[in-house]
Amino acid sequence: MPDDLAIRIENLSITYKVSLEAKRTMKNALMRASLKQKERTRIIEAVKGLTLDVPHGSVLGIVGSNGAGKSTLMRCIAGILSPTEGRVVVNGKISTLLALGVGFNPALSGRDNIILGGLASGLNMDEIAEKTDEIAEFAALPDGFIDLPVRTYSSGMYGRLSFAVAVSMTPDILLLDEALSAGDAAFKEKSFERMRQLCAEARTILIVSHALATVTDLCDTAIWMHKGAMVAKGKPEEIVDGYLKFLNVGSLPSNYEDM
Amino acid sequence: MPVNEGFVPKIQVFEPHRASLPPLIPYLKEFWTRRAFASELARFGDKAEYLDSRLGKVWLVLNPLLLGMVYYLVVTIIRPGGSVSGMTRLDHLLIGLFTFYFAQNCVTAGALSITSGGRLILNQAFPRALLPFSSAIQAFQQFLPTIPVYIFVLLAGKWAYPTTIVPGWTWNFLWIPFILICTGLTGFGLALVFATLNVYFRDTTKLLTYITRIWMYLSPVLWLPSSLRGNMKILLWINPLGPVLNATSRVWVSGESLTQPVVLGCILWAVASIVIGGYFFISRERDFAIRL
Ligand SMILES: Nc1ncnc2c1ncn2[C@@H]1O[C@H](COP(=O)(O)OP(=O)(O)O)[C@@H](O)[C@H]1O
Numbered sequence: 012m013p014d015d016l017a018i019r020i021e022n023l024s025i026t027y028k029v030s031l032e033a034k035r036t037m038k039n040a041l042m043r044a045s046l047k048q049k050e051r052t053r054i055i056e057a058v059k060g061l062t063l064d065v066p067h068g069s070v071l072g073i074v075g076s077n078g079a080g081k082s083t084l085m086r087c088i089a090g091i092l093s094p095t096e097g098r099v100v101v102n103g104k105i106s107t108l109l110a111l112g113v114g115f116n117p118a119l120s121g122r123d124n125i126i127l128g129g130l131a132s133g134l135n136m137d138e139i140a141e142k143t144d145e146i147a148e149f150a151a152l153p154d155g156f157i158d159l160p161v162r163t164y165s166s167g168m169y170g171r172l173s174f175a176v177a178v179s180m181t182p183d184i185l186l187l188d189e190a191l192s193a194g195d196a197a198f199k200e201k202s203f204e205r206m207r208q209l210c211a212e213a214r215t216i217l218i219v220s221h222a223l224a225t226v227t228d229l230c231d232t233a234i235w236m237h238k239g240a241m242v243a244k245g246k247p248e249e250i251v252d253g254y255l256k257f258l259n260v261g262s263l264p265s266n267y268e269d270m
Numbered sequence: 271m272p273v274n275e276g277f278v279p280k281i282q283v284f285e286p287h288r289a290s291l292p293p294l295i296p297y298l299k300e301f302w303t304r305r306a307f308a309s310e311l312a313r314f315g316d317k318a319e320y321l322d323s324r325l326g327k328v329w330l331v332l333n334p335l336l337l338g339m340v341y342y343l344v345v346t347i348i349r350p351g352g353s354v355s356g357m358t359r360l361d362h363l364l365i366g367l368f369t370f371y372f373a374q375n376c377v378t379a380g381a382l383s384i385t386s387g388g389r390l391i392l393n394q395a396f397p398r399a400l401l402p403f404s405s406a407i408q409a410f411q412q413f414l415p416t417i418p419v420y421i422f423v424l425l426a427g428k429w430a431y432p433t434t435i436v437p438g439w440t441w442n443f444l445w446i447p448f449i450l451i452c453t454g455l456t457g458f459g460l461a462l463v464f465a466t467l468n469v470y471f472r473d474t475t476k477l478l479t480y481i482t483r484i485w486m487y488l489s490p491v492l493w494l495p496s497s498l499r500g501n502m503k504i505l506l507w508i509n510p511l512g513p514v515l516n517a518t519s520r521v522w523v524s525g526e527s528l529t530q531p532v533v534l535g536c537i538l539w540a541v542a543s544i545v546i547g548g549y550f551f552i553s554r555e556r557d558f559a560i561r562l
């Protein structure tokens with residue numbers, strides 16, 4: 012892989028095999044076996060034959076409607092899901108902030124969750140202790156909330172804390188999946204600021220967002236995913252334009268069809 | 271801030287897998303560097319469970335003690351008298367029960383650790399074996415306070431029935447850490463198997479409640495290892511906890527040393543559980559995220 016690439020994705024396909032059973036249990040499996048039935052499953056191709064290079068220091072926006080496979084792609088780059096076909100090569104330390112926030116345990120305090128999240132992502136205790144206050148300050152939680160159980164947080168506070176944790180890890184590659192929608196206008200401004208700073212430090216950022224303004228503001232490249240495939244790649248303005256037209260018209264522009 | 275500060279080029283390749291192992295050395299390295307995650311998770315697990323409740327801590331000690339009493343009644347009512355004195359039988363039963371629960375907690379909590387790992391598994395990449403490992407640490411932390419309980423009962427028994435034979439200090443007690451490590455490793459290895467099964471079949475933990483009960487009756491907890499005759503002796507060997515519980519009774523209750531076959535049995539079961547469980551779990555863990 013060339014040195015200037017942070018991520019290289021080659022012909023990547025990811026399929027889910029979904030069981031149509033209400034619950035997968037041994038009981039059901041034995042019943043099926045005794046009746047000589049097969050488990051009813053459906054194959055969902057979440058990502059289909061995607062090829063993409065992301066150079067170091069670039070900010071890539073990913074747009075697409077629900078179910079386009081954006082989150083699946085992000086999870087694969089983070090090493091959480093493995094490819095069904097093709098391969099992904101990643102060069103650098105990754106920090107993720109995926110759709111549902113980091114793995115917060117609602118019974119534990121914000122501080123304890125920061126510690127756990129940090130340890131899981133490979134930091135050591137000293138590094139985390141150094142960062143906790145910084146994170147709490149950035150998330151701008153009301154007084155004392157950092158030591159209260161996370162279940163007492165409002166969804167905005169939860170989102171802000173998640174974002175603060177993800178950007179504090181000084182990753183080489185930052186994956187943000189619908190993470191910027193959290194928080195009020197003031198926090199949004201602050202998080203944009205932080206993202207621009209990360210860009211200036213030549214870190215690589217991938218942003219999935221339904222707020223298309225985010226993509227045009229922050230990204231230098233964008234891709235549009237539709238039903239698991241990449242239908243277009245280019246300047247954020249153009250991609251967002253095309254995507255908006257598609258949303259209004261409801262069909263793919265003809266010139267994208269053979270891409 | 272310099273751009274490449276602390277930047278270690280670290281290239282990771284993600285490719286399709288077919289139920290085979292990922293490169294083991296990096297896996298184990300990652301596991302080792304994040305061991306603090308497992309121990310903190312265990313600590314926080316306790317915190318969430320017994321949040322500030324002193325009663326919670328008391329319960330940790332009271333629960334096995336009461337169970338011990340219940341089983342003791344059952345056993346003495348079924349088989350009154352016998353060649354071994356009542357107190358010795360109680361001592362054997364208590365420490366056997368506590369050790370068995372240590373292993374059982376490793377297995378049952380570990381079996382749930384993946385399916386209840388939810389967002390942590392969906393949103394972060396780390397060696398998944400850390401989760402059942404954390405359960406094992408927690409099980410050990412819950413085992414520790416039962417040791418003083420055992421010692422207290424032992425001494426109280428000696429005081430009430432001066433004829434009871436209680437071992438004085440002997441170097442043979444140095445076998446205890448060995449026994450506990452083997453118990454923990456065996457429990458962790460089995461937890462890996464059941465945690466994996468539970469991802470595929472969500473009723474595994476239900477089945478596990480029956481398995482652990484039968485398992486205890488087949489283990490030298492409610493009965494003494496020496497009470498087995500003839501072919502039945504095989505129960506002490508084909509049971510993954512057979513050798514360690516046999517050893518537990520010898521060292522804790524009688525202050526005896528361990529025979530070579532027992533030591534070998536302990537080691538073999540620990541290694542076999544880790545290797546088989548580890549293979550089963552690690553070869554499938556990349557599947558976990560899509561099955562939660
Ligand atoms: N855990 C899962 N199990 C089965 N199918 C899934 C799972 N997650 C996502 N999918 C399917 O994969 C497709 C892509 O989903 P996703 O990557 O979440 O899309 P997006 O983030 O673009 O909305 C969808 O059709 C969705 O139903």
Ligand SMILES: [Mg+2]
Binds near residue numbers: 081082110
């Ligand atoms: Mg999504």
